[in-house]
Amino acid sequence: MKMISTVFLCVLLFSSSHALDFCVGDVKGPETSVGYLCKPASKVTVDDFVFTGLGVAGNTSNIIKAAVSPAFSAQFPGLNGLGISIARLDIAAGGVIPFHTHPSASEVLLVTQGQILAGFVSSANTVYLKTLKKGDVMIFPKGLLHFQLNAAGYPSIAFVSFSDPSPGLQILDFALFANDLPSELVEATTFLDDATVKKLKSVLGGTG
Known part of the structure; x- marks a missing residue:
């Protein structure tokens, strides 16, 4: 009888509780290796789940003639803990996103304007290279060196998503x-x- 009562109590406790649906990041605090601490539920609003910054072109007047506009957990606290993020790439004529890596995430790139020559190098030094047109998508595995450069001669735009809210x-x-x-x-x-x-x-x- 005692065992039955214990089991019933455990079932009651679990049925009356629930897992967190989300963990909106408290971006005023420090970011840890597992993300930000959660904001109190009472302070979460719909704006934590909406980001409006990707509709504006980035400033490409720099040495690489390109800009990355991130919507990572630091800018978009609703992403915290969800394992995803997104950014906008603006690459002017003659522009390039130089060889780089994202230590924490794989990347998916979708071209929405112009043409972008993109590629990555595997750990076996095999090169995977393709000129992407509007609507084309390419993936870049986690941690591998990759790049994107303008292949259109006029401004090109792409949106990239990552498998981590803070891809590095x-x-x-x-x-x-x-x-x-x-x-x-x-x-x-x-x-x-x-x-x-x-x-x-x-x-x-x-x-x-």
Whole structure:
């Protein structure tokens, strides 16, 4: 009889409780390896689940002639904990999103305007390359180096979705030439000559 009572109590407790439907991120607090802490349910509003920033073109007046407008958990707190995010790519004529990786997510790219030459390199150094037109979709597996460049001669637009609300980003060129990593180490690890390394550092703002 005691065991039956215990089982009944457990069933009653579980039936009267429920799992969290969502965990809207408290973006005023720190982001951890598993995302943001949840906002109190009483402070969650419909605006936490709506993002309006992707309808506006990004500023492409920069060295790469391209812009990424993110809707990650930091900008879109309703994504927190859901394993997804999205961003807009604007690539002007002659523009490029240089070789980069997303350590935490795979990526799906959908071209909505123009043409984009996109590709990635596998860990076996196999190159997968394609010129994408409006309506075409390409995937980039998690952690692999990939790039996108304008192949239309006029502004191209794409939307990219990720399998993580905070996919992370590391751009290869910036990692090599936009910091204080000593030039001699860059030269030793890339087989580039000193003049080339110094030139790239001056262009990208690096020192050393």
